[in-house]
Amino acid sequence: MELRILACIYHQDSTPCIIRLLELTNPTAKTPMCCYAVHLVQLTGSLVPHLVHHEPGKSAKFHAKDSSHIINAFRLYEQECNGNVVVNLFTSISPFSTIHEEVCRLAAEKSTSLVIIPFHKQWRLHGIKNIVEARSVNRHILDMAPCSVGILVDRGTLSASKNNNLYEIGVLFAHGRDDREALAYGLRMAKHSKAALTVIHLIDLARTSQDYHEMELDSDIITEYKIESAAKRRHSYRQESVNDCVELIRLITSVENSFDLILVGRSYRSRSPLFEALTEWSEFPELGFMGDILTQSDSRCRVSVLVVQQQISGA
Numbered sequence: 001m002e003l004r005i006l007a008c009i010y011h012q013d014s015t016p017c018i019i020r021l022l023e024l025t026n027p028t029a030k031t032p033m034c035c036y037a038v039h040l041v042q043l044t045g046s047l048v049p050h051l052v053h054h055e056p057g058k059s060a061k062f063h064a065k066d067s068s069h070i071i072n073a074f075r076l077y078e079q080e081c082n083g084n085v086v087v088n089l090f091t092s093i094s095p096f097s098t099i100h101e102e103v104c105r106l107a108a109e110k111s112t113s114l115v116i117i118p119f120h121k122q123w124r125l126h127g128i129k130n131i132v133e134a135r136s137v138n139r140h141i142l143d144m145a146p147c148s149v150g151i152l153v154d155r156g157t158l159s160a161s162k163n164n165n166l167y168e169i170g171v172l173f174a175h176g177r178d179d180r181e182a183l184a185y186g187l188r189m190a191k192h193s194k195a196a197l198t199v200i201h202l203i204d205l206a207r208t209s210q211d212y213h214e215m216e217l218d219s220d221i222i223t224e225y226k227i228e229s230a231a232k233r234r235h236s237y238r239q240e241s242v243n244d245c246v247e248l249i250r251l252i253t254s255v256e257n258s259f260d261l262i263l264v265g266r267s268y269r270s271r272s273p274l275f276e277a278l279t280e281w282s283e284f285p286e287l288g289f290m291g292d293i294l295t296q297s298d299s300r301c302r303v304s305v306l307v308v309q310q311q312i313s314g315a
Helices: 012-024 067-080 099-109 132-144 177-189 212-229 245-255 273-281 285-295
Strands: 003-009 033-042 050-054 085-094 114-118 121-124 127-130 148-153 167-173 195-204 236-242 261-265 304-309
Touching (some): 085 099, 099 114, 099 132, 148 285, 261 285, 285 304
Parallel strands (some): 195 236
16 A cells, blocks of 8 residues: 655754665655655745645745755655655645644545654754744644654654665664554664664563553564564564663664664553653653653764654544
């Protein structure tokens, strides 16, 4: 089936990373992809909010700053995909207090499976750019999106040219629906010829209660990955047992710079003290436990991270 993704962009600097992420999503003739790329522009003054569709071959009546660079980059990407990707380009000009409504409406209207949004802190050569207003936009999208959501923390490792080398992608898998969604995305990436996927399965020894239905679903997707990767040397799987949050943090920091991209789930429905303790010093709750550890101000992680939240029922 065609995979439909809505990719949001606050600043043109995010474009290379998002395009590389779409490329690694592995669009092919059998598994095509439709991308809706939306440049989010904060409305100022007394202008009326509106959504501009940049149709190919037609000159748009309005171009926001940087929109032309974003449009050209996505058009070039579409051409390079030889018909495996269809790109639809938009500019949304609205107050940031309500722009999430436009994003969610478009996602529902186009029946997208995933919305990708850049993290509000963006690492650049000249320093960290902090789009403060974007943080509340991202939180609203997480709460209201009619599909799954991925927050992309771009540190430049994904968009860097690899020539003939593989892109090393890691999935930190503990349990739960968000981790399953992250691994499902990783499974699609694993079919790309330039992707090497490593799944690190965290065994939570501190968990006091078990949801056997959730455990069965977790086991099913882990088994699917093992079958898919069995004949491919570039993919790997390993289990790591952790007793407490200290061991968890130590494990994450030991592997965090081993990849070009790390995929993690956002939240866990668990009574485990392993995760409950981590909420006490969470700097970015919208990234979940492990996403927060990888992105905190004092983190030594220099790798791009995608934090995935599976669709919230009834959103």
